[in-house]
Amino acid sequence: xxxxxxxxxxxxxxxxxxxxxxxxxxxxxxxxxxxxxxxxxxxxxxxxxxxxxxxxxxxxxxxxxxxxxxxxxxxxxxxxxxxxxxxxxxxxxxxxxxxxxxxxxxxxxxxxxxxxxxxxxxxxxxxxxxxxxxxxxxxxxxxxxxxxxxxxxxxxxxxxxxxxxxxxxxxxxxxxxxxxxxxxxxxxxxxxxxxxxxxxxxxxxxxxxxxxxxxxxxxxxxxxxxxxxxxxxxxxxxxxxxxxxxxxxxxxxxxxxxxxxxxxxxxxxxxxxxxxxxxxxxxxxxxxxxxxxxxxxxxxxxxxxxxxxxxxxxxxxxxxxxxxxxxxxxxxxxxxxxxxxxxxxxxxxxxxxxxxxxxxxxxxxxxxxxxxxxxx
Amino acid sequence: xxxxxxxxxxxxxxxxxxxxxxxxxxxxxxxxxxxxxxxxxxxxxxxxxxxxxxxxxxxxxxxxxxxxxxxxxxxxxxxxxxxxxxxx
Numbered sequence: 046x047x048x049x050x051x052x053x054x055x056x057x058x059x060x061x062x063x064x065x066x067x068x069x070x071x072x073x074x075x076x077x078x079x080x081x082x083x084x085x086x087x088x089x090x091x092x093x094x095x096x097x098x099x100x101x102x103x104x105x106x107x108x109x110x111x112x113x114x115x116x117x118x119x120x121x122x123x124x125x126x127x128x129x130x131x132x133x134x135x136x137x138x139x140x141x142x143x144x145x146x147x148x149x150x151x152x153x154x155x156x157x158x159x160x161x162x163x164x165x166x167x168x169x170x171x172x173x174x175x176x177x178x179x180x181x182x183x184x185x186x187x188x189x190x191x192x193x194x195x196x197x198x199x200x201x202x203x204x205x206x207x208x209x210x211x212x213x214x215x216x217x218x219x220x221x222x223x224x225x226x227x228x229x230x231x232x233x234x235x236x237x238x239x240x241x242x243x244x245x246x247x248x249x250x251x252x253x254x255x256x257x258x259x260x261x262x263x264x265x266x267x268x269x270x271x272x273x274x275x276x277x278x279x280x281x282x283x284x285x286x287x288x289x290x291x292x293x294x295x296x297x298x299x300x301x302x303x304x305x306x307x308x309x310x311x312x313x314x315x316x317x318x319x320x321x322x323x324x325x326x327x328x329x330x331x332x333x334x335x336x337x338x339x340x341x342x343x344x345x346x347x348x349x350x351x352x353x354x355x356x357x358x359x360x361x362x363x364x365x366x367x368x369x370x371x372x373x374x375x376x377x378x379x380x381x382x383x384x385x386x387x388x389x390x391x392x393x394x395x396x397x398x399x400x401x402x403x404x405x406x407x408x409x410x411x412x413x414x415x416x417x418x419x420x421x
Numbered sequence: 422x423x424x425x426x427x428x429x430x431x432x433x434x435x436x437x438x439x440x441x442x443x444x445x446x447x448x449x450x451x452x453x454x455x456x457x458x459x460x461x462x463x464x465x466x467x468x469x470x471x472x473x474x475x476x477x478x479x480x481x482x483x484x485x486x487x488x489x490x491x492x493x494x495x496x497x498x499x500x501x502x503x504x505x506x507x508x509x
Contacts, residue, residue: 051457054443061439063446063455108439110448110455136437138450161450 052289058296058342061107062332066300066311069097069128070117071405075144077169077180079208079249081239081312082302083404084117091303094124096324100301101132103328111138111161115311117303117405120147126155133161142167142206144184145191153194157201165206165232166191171216171223179210179249196227204271206232209259210249217262221270232271233263235278237312238369238379243401246370253387256380257282278362278378281355291360295320295341299332307331309341312365315402348375355383362386371398424476424498426490431471431509440464447505456505463496470506 072087073080092100104112112132119125120143132139140163148156148166156164166188170176173185180188195203205224207213213220217233224231238246251259260279263272263286274288294310301307305323308314320338321331332338350356362378370379371393377385424430432438435451444458445467458464466483473479476497480490500506 051443051459059441063448108437110437110439110446111453138448138453140453163453 052291055289055293055297056291056342056345058338060333061329062109062299063293063297064111064113065104065109065298066113066115067100068115068117068300068302068311069119069125070122070303072121073117073144074121074146075118075181075184076407077184077241078245079179079210079236079240079242080406081237081242082115082117082314083240083402083406085407086405087117087121088304088405092305092323094127096305097124097128098131100305100323100328101128101135101137103323104132104137105135107329107332109137111140113311114139114141116142118144118146120152129162130159133159136161139163140165140204143191144180145188146184148191148194150194150197153191153198153200156195157198163204164195164200165204166195167206167208168220169208169210170213171219175212175216178212179208179245192227192229196229202228202230204230204232206234208236209233209251210236211251211255212249214251214255214258217259221266230271231269232273233259234273235275235363237363237365239312239365240314240404241401241406243369243399250380253380253382253384256382260286260382263287275363278359278366278380279382281359281382285358290358292364294318294364295338299338301328307335309337310365312363313368314404315368315399317368318365346375348373349389350375350377350385353377353383353385369399424494424501426477426480426494427475429470429474429509430476430479430497430501430506432467433504433507436505438464438468449504452504454503456500456503463493466493466497467500467506471509 068082070087070091071084073084076085119141129139138161142165145166168176168188169179176185207220221231236250260282263276268287276286277290280286280290299307299309300311301323307320309318320335347356347361350361362381364374366379367374367376370390372379372389377389379386379390435449437448439446444460445464447456447458466479469483470479473482480493485493
């Protein structure tokens with residue numbers, strides 16, 4: 046079977062996902078403006094330790110190779126290490142994404158002692174000004190501190206995970222040098238208009254020219270940089286980028302959220318893309334029997350893109366990106382490199398966009414005026 | 422990139438192999454790479470390598486016709502490069 050035969054087979058879905066994203070908590074000490082899960086406050090319905098461990102054992106039976114643990118900030122869960130150690134003991138590898146705040150010297154040593162564990166530290170700017178504008182004051186310093194501790198503890202090649210925005214495209218070489226300096230690996234992924242990104246995407250997403258720059262940069266760096274295969278919409282620019290050229294949502298990957306809801310992918314936390322809940326009969330039943338996932342495994346409908354010669358290359362782009370900007374799912378990706386997306390976006394009434402769900406963002410509180418110091 | 426027909430190989434102990442209708446998925450917990458085995462024949466061959474003293478013996482035992490051996494040897498060489506199998 047050739048590569049394209051394999052892709053066609055994968056589009057029909059597998060009996061179990063290859064890997065899945067598992068958000069452990071909606072609790073987060075940061076409030077990144079592009080957070081795909083609108084995290085901030087813990088949800089009281091989050092899976093208990095016992096339920097989390099049962100899910101791990103189910104994933105082991107399905108031979109799911111690894112889970113991408115995220116949140117929120119997963120390390121804020123008091124049973125974080127207990128869950129991770131349970132996964133590793135049950136042959137489910139763990140990659141987890143963190144803002145690094147909780148990685149002090151002793152946490153770094155504990156992490157370095159574990160096998161089958163990958164860590165991704167999020168960093169969205171090469172300097173505090175660029176990073177903190179997106180991720181919040183002090184987040185650059187805490188991410189770098191975590192990297193220093195991991196390097197100091199001899200963790201080995203951790204990942205530095207960058208969401209590409211119009212403010213950091215020019216820093217890609219710098220990110221690569223930073224990763225190389227730590228003996229780390231760089232991971233760059235596509236910004237989606239999900240979660241709090243429903244609003245911030247319009248200001249943050251790379252321009253058309255910057256997208257071409259990202260494409261050229263990724264081609265030049267090949268397999269040396271991880272992408273989660275998230276830039277396949279750029280394949281319409283020419284030679285395909287390394288990786289699988291398909292949307293894996295509900296076919297080979299999915300997401301389990303902190304309360305056990307199963308969604309097609311990490312970027313579509315919306316009722317329309319919710320396949321079920323692990324508390325109702327288990328994860329396997331949701332994966333194999335949900336109507337939503339069955340429909341995602343049907344042959345693609347190119348829709349408005351059917352007359353475009355680039356459809357085979359870009360596969361119509363990202364479902365989540367279309368949905369959250371208000372474009373039809375069988376229409377062009379908002380960042381379509383041939384410009385069809387920008388045209389379609391220009392014709393949309395911004396009021397018709399899906400309203401950002403309140404999610405788990407912290408409530409906005411009025412700043413309290415400090416009592417004036419007496420006697421000065 | 423080639424490998425000797427008289428050498429002995431085995432699945433790398435860090436690799437998990439998951440059968441699929443098209444063949445199998447292999448995940449390497451050391452280098453974290455996913456590899457696709459794209460036919461049931463190559464899955465049988467890879468799985469049986471450790472039971473035989475050489476690649477040639479494994480090919481014979483799996484009833485792979487000799488005219489197809491070069492393609493399978495190429496496939497094994499590429500699996501060795503990605504650390505799915507290793508010499509023993």
